[in-house]
Each structure stands twice: as structure tokens, then as C-alpha cells.
Amino acid sequence: MADRLIIFDTTLRDGEQSPGASMRREEKIRIARQLERMKVDVIEAGFAASSNGDFDAIQAIALQIKDSVICSLARANERDIARAAEALKPAGQFRIHTFIATSALHMEKKLRMTPQQVHEQARLAVRFARRFTNDIEFSSEDGSRSDIDFLCRILEVVIAEGATTINIPDTVGYSVPDGYAALIRKIRERVPNSDKAMFSVHCHNDLGMAVANSLAAVKLGGARQIECTVNGLGERAGNTSLEEVVMAVKTRRDYFGLEMSIDTTQIVPTSKLVSQTTGFVVQPNKAVVGANAFAHASGIHQDGVLKARDTYEIMRAEDVGWSANKIVLGKLSGRSAFKQRLQELSVALDSEAEINNAFERFKELADRKAEIFDEDILSILSQEEHGVLDHETYRFISLSQHSETGKRPPAKVVFAIDGSETVGEAHGNGPVDATLHAIESRVNSGAELILYSVNAITTGTQAQGEVTVRLSKAGRIVNGVGTDLDIVAASAKAYIAALNKLRSNVERLNPQCS
Known part of the structure; x- marks a missing residue:
């Protein structure tokens, strides 16, 4: 394993902790399939004990994914570990990832435990996890700010109990490359049985050094697993970016001398899928996957x-x-050509009914837009996913609005509430403001709009606009995404999608609030 780097993707777990990035079961399954297609070694599918929704999603992923190791996070206690093991049971290959904080600050202020208590709980947790699998990862939360003597003692005992991967997280993004690499190297040198485990790194990007810290730990510290997320998604400033570490190791093979299993041609499709599913737009100058990257x-x-x-x-x-050839289909294209393009885009739909629904939406768009791009097709499929709720309280029907320089524009929105058509009317500071106020005039949700973002899916004046709306209410933060050639209509759709999520019993609390 000395010349191979393991890519551990935690988009579905740590990435989901971004406020508003919480994903439904179907969305998680679709992303997991794409991660498998990209040949990610380990997929951390969630935190089974955190909610029934996460448990169900992990179990569904474990049933469907065959080529990647499926992992669940678990705190260092028997309840969490047993719950993780139950969710992972259908998987062909699975890993239990248990963790406990090891820094003096976290032990005293958060856990309210002594170092000896933490040491013993970590030991017993790994011993208990061994009942279910031989693939156990142990993480020392806030490891980069932990006392190295205590860290070495606790790692020695968890390896002795059967931990096969040891993760030293830079939980708050405090490290710098030289210091972090030196920490990993010293731990490996000082822990007597360190050769019995693979060392892993999990870095946050608070100071913009997550990728640099991870790569330094690999090159100079001897780590052989990097934990990362697609697009660097994650709470606060995000996590180590999968696409950046993968392409750095591949492009600079002369320096790193490491092999990976990743199919790099799947990086951009995966990035787009995650972006459209979560509503977190990729900045144009983002390395590798940004629109301006090449x-x-x-x-x-x-x-x-x-x-x-x-x-x-x-x-x-x-x-x-x-893709060099982005224009793929038009209004004269048939169902077979559309289905073939889905296969070329590595999109797998479960049934003919789903293909038919997607094709119908494609034809509707093609009647309004001369040229259909790959991004348009992915957007159609993303909207199919965003529309799947057990019960949609609100449904967009139509809108009309008028703008004139120097006057407050009026807007009228027709939408359904529990199947009954209603009309909202309002004025605003602009057409979008008026439209959202018109919806609120009938809904009175009391939600706070904390983000409004517009992104052009493709280029040119005929591009579809993709709008992301983020709402907050009573501790819940949800995203709504809407697309349309008319940016005002896209805004209404996005707002209504977010309102549906607020009302849905399926959409769980944001992980940061649970």
C-alpha cells in the first residue's frame, strides 16, 4: 500500500453539514452512484445514529453500491456503533468510523471528560466495533491541537484493539503544511504499533490550506488516505477538495509517486451533480471544476x-x-437519442417512467431553447430529484410581472396550496422581490431568506437561469433550486421548492443544529 493513495469521500456526511446542504435519500443515492462510477475507494454515506433519515439513506446506499467501501460515522459509544453496523449490514464491504475528541479544549469544554476517561472510551469503542467488522477507522477529533504524548497513547491502544485506519483531523483548519506533516510523521514514529494501521488525514479549509495540509501529510508525513469532499463542500469554509487533491497527485506523479483508483473523467460530472443537488454553486475560478479552469x-x-x-x-x-462538444440535442431529437445521451453522461435512471418524465421535460425545454447542452440535461434531472417529496404542499403554476424604470414593479403568482389554486399579488423593489412577496402574501411562512443566488447553466442569452434560495426557520436551513429561461420564474420555483422542504417531514434538521 506504500505507493497507493486511498480517496475517502465524505460529501454525503461532512459535506452535508454545510448549512442548507442537507440531502434527501434519493439525492444521496444518486450521488453515491456517481462516486462509485468515479471509483472512489471509500464513501462515507452518513452518520447513522444522527437521524432515521440518515440511517435509511446509508442502508439504501449499502444495498446498491458494490464497488466502493461504504462507511458510517459513529461516536465512540455502543449505541452509535451498533446503529452504524445495522445500517451498513447490506453492504458487500463496509467500514465503521468511530471518533472522540482528544484535545484538552474539547475534552474539558465539550465532552467534560478527563483524558483517562477519553482513553478508556476510545479503547472500548474500537473493541465493540470489532464485533461487526475488521475494517475500523478511529478519528481523534481536533487531533491537530491535541497533546502529542496523549495522542500517541490513545492511538497505540486503539490500534491494539483493532483499528485499521487512524485519522488525525485538522478539525478547525488551524494547521499549516509543515507543522501538520511533522505531526503525522512524529506520531507514526512514536506509536510502537503504527505499522499495523493506515494513517489518514481530514482537513478543513478555514485558513485556505486544507488541500496543502493534506498533500503535505501524504508526501512528508506518510499518510496514505485523504478524506475529502466534492467541490470542497463542508461546514464553515469547507473540506479538502477531492478534485484538487486527485489532480495534484495525478499531474505531479513525478513528485508524489502515488497511484489512485479514481476515474478522473468523472470529476466534472460529479461536481455538477453535487452542485445542482445542494444548490452550492461552483465559483468560476475554482481549480479543476470551475467554468474558467481551462x-x-x-x-x-x-x-x-x-x-x-x-x-x-x-x-x-x-x-x-x-466535454469539447457540448451541443448534443435539439427539439427534433427523439427519445432514443435522449436516452443514449443519458448513458454518455453516466446518468442512471431507475425506471422507464423516470426516463419518460425526464424526456417530456427535455422536449418542453427544447421547444423554448434552440440548443440543448449537457448542463441543461443535468439540470432537468436535478429538478426531477428536487421535485420528489412525499407531499408537495405548494406547486408553481404561472406568474406575471411588469417592470418599469422608476416605479415599484407589481407581480402576480398563481400557485397551488394542497391542490387548490391561489393567487398572490405584491409590489417590490424589483421583479424578483415582488414575486417572492407575492408568494409570501398567501403563505405567510415566517421564514428568513438568507441566500439568493443566480447562476447561468450555460452560456448566451438563451441560457437557463438556475436560482438557489436558502431559507431559515426555527433552526432549520433548507435550499430550494429552480431553473427556467425566465430568471423571475426560476426564482419563484426555487422559493416554492424551499417552502416545500420546510413543510416536509422527510427533510431532516440541518446536521449542525441536531
Whole structure:
């Protein structure tokens, strides 16, 4: 294993802890399938003991994913570990990931436990987990700020009890590359049985060094597993970015000398799926997956690339999944061509009914838009997912609005509440403001709008607008996503989608609030 790097993806667990990124069961399954398609080694599917919804999602993923190891997080207690084991039981390969805080600050202020109590609880937790599997990961929460002597003692005992992967998290993103790598190296040198376990790193990006810290720990510290998320999704400033560490190791194989199992051509499709599912837009200048990642505006750069790509490109766009031929279908395209394109995009729909519904939405869009891009198709499928709730209280029907310079615009929105059509009317500071106030005039949700974001799915004036609305109410934070050629209509759809999530019993509390 010395020359192989394990990619542990925690998008479905730690990534979901971003406020508003909570995903439903069907959305988690779809992302897990795409992670398997990308050949991720370990998929942390959730935190089984945190909610019944998370338990059900982990169990469903465990049933369907065959090629990746499925993992559940569990606190270092028997209840959490048993719950994780039960959810993971259907999996062909599974891992229990148990953790406890080891820094003096966390032990005193959060756990209210002595170091000896933490030491004993960690030991007993790993021993208990061994009843269910031989694949056990132990994490020392806030490990980068823990006393190294205590850390070495606790790691020695958990390895002796059967932990096969040891994770040293930089939980609050406090580390710097040299210091973090030195910590991992010292631990491996000082723990007598360190050779019995693989060492893993899990870094947060609070100071913008998550990727640098992770790679330094691999190159200089001897870690052989990186825990990361797609698009760097995660609470606060996010986690280590999967696409960045993967392409750094692949592009600089001369420096790292490591192999990975990842199919890099699936990186961009996976990034788009996660972005559209969670409503967290990828910034244009984001490394690897940003819209500008392979764009060249400078005349000097353009001239160089035209003469020889490697003058300014250290990676090929197609190697990470960017398509050179983006226009794929039009209004004359038939169902077979549409189905074939879904296969080329690595999209798997469960039934003919789902394909038919998606095709119907494609034809509706094609009647309004001359050229259909891959991103449009993925958006259609994402909207299918966003529309799946046990019961939709609200359903968008139509709107009308009028804007004139110097006057407050009026808006009228027609929508259904529990199947009964209603009309909301209001004025606002702009067409979007008026539209959302019109909806609220009939709903009176009391929710606070904490984010409104607009993103063009493709280029040009005919591009679909994708709107993300984030609402907060009574400790719940939810995202609603809506797409339409009319940005005001997209805004209404997004707002109504968020309201439905607030009303849904399926949508669980945001993980940070539970």
C-alpha cells in the first residue's frame, strides 16, 4: 500500500453539514452512484445514529453500491456503533468510523471528560466495533491541537484493539503544511504499533490550506488516505477538495509517486451533480471544476495554447470530464437519442417512467431553447430529484410581472396550496422581490431568506437561469433550486421548492443544529 493513495469521500456526511446542504435519500443515492462510477475507494454515506433519515439513506446506499467501501460515522459509544453496523449490514464491504475528541479544549469544554476517561472510551469503542467488522477507522477529533504524548497513547491502544485506519483531523483548519506533516510523521514514529494501521488525514479549509495540509501529510508525513469532499463542500469554509487533491497527485506523479483508483473523467460530472443537488454553486475560478479552469483570456496565453497546449495547460480539460462538444440535442431529437445521451453522461435512471418524465421535460425545454447542452440535461434531472417529496404542499403554476424604470414593479403568482389554486399579488423593489412577496402574501411562512443566488447553466442569452434560495426557520436551513429561461420564474420555483422542504417531514434538521 506504500505507493497507493486511498480517496475517502465524505460529501454525503461532512459535506452535508454545510448549512442548507442537507440531502434527501434519493439525492444521496444518486450521488453515491456517481462516486462509485468515479471509483472512489471509500464513501462515507452518513452518520447513522444522527437521524432515521440518515440511517435509511446509508442502508439504501449499502444495498446498491458494490464497488466502493461504504462507511458510517459513529461516536465512540455502543449505541452509535451498533446503529452504524445495522445500517451498513447490506453492504458487500463496509467500514465503521468511530471518533472522540482528544484535545484538552474539547475534552474539558465539550465532552467534560478527563483524558483517562477519553482513553478508556476510545479503547472500548474500537473493541465493540470489532464485533461487526475488521475494517475500523478511529478519528481523534481536533487531533491537530491535541497533546502529542496523549495522542500517541490513545492511538497505540486503539490500534491494539483493532483499528485499521487512524485519522488525525485538522478539525478547525488551524494547521499549516509543515507543522501538520511533522505531526503525522512524529506520531507514526512514536506509536510502537503504527505499522499495523493506515494513517489518514481530514482537513478543513478555514485558513485556505486544507488541500496543502493534506498533500503535505501524504508526501512528508506518510499518510496514505485523504478524506475529502466534492467541490470542497463542508461546514464553515469547507473540506479538502477531492478534485484538487486527485489532480495534484495525478499531474505531479513525478513528485508524489502515488497511484489512485479514481476515474478522473468523472470529476466534472460529479461536481455538477453535487452542485445542482445542494444548490452550492461552483465559483468560476475554482481549480479543476470551475467554468474558467481551462479558459484563456490573455492574448499571450491564447497564442501559446494554440501553438502547444502544454505552454499554459498542465492538465487536459477532457481528462477531468469537460466535454469539447457540448451541443448534443435539439427539439427534433427523439427519445432514443435522449436516452443514449443519458448513458454518455453516466446518468442512471431507475425506471422507464423516470426516463419518460425526464424526456417530456427535455422536449418542453427544447421547444423554448434552440440548443440543448449537457448542463441543461443535468439540470432537468436535478429538478426531477428536487421535485420528489412525499407531499408537495405548494406547486408553481404561472406568474406575471411588469417592470418599469422608476416605479415599484407589481407581480402576480398563481400557485397551488394542497391542490387548490391561489393567487398572490405584491409590489417590490424589483421583479424578483415582488414575486417572492407575492408568494409570501398567501403563505405567510415566517421564514428568513438568507441566500439568493443566480447562476447561468450555460452560456448566451438563451441560457437557463438556475436560482438557489436558502431559507431559515426555527433552526432549520433548507435550499430550494429552480431553473427556467425566465430568471423571475426560476426564482419563484426555487422559493416554492424551499417552502416545500420546510413543510416536509422527510427533510431532516440541518446536521449542525441536531
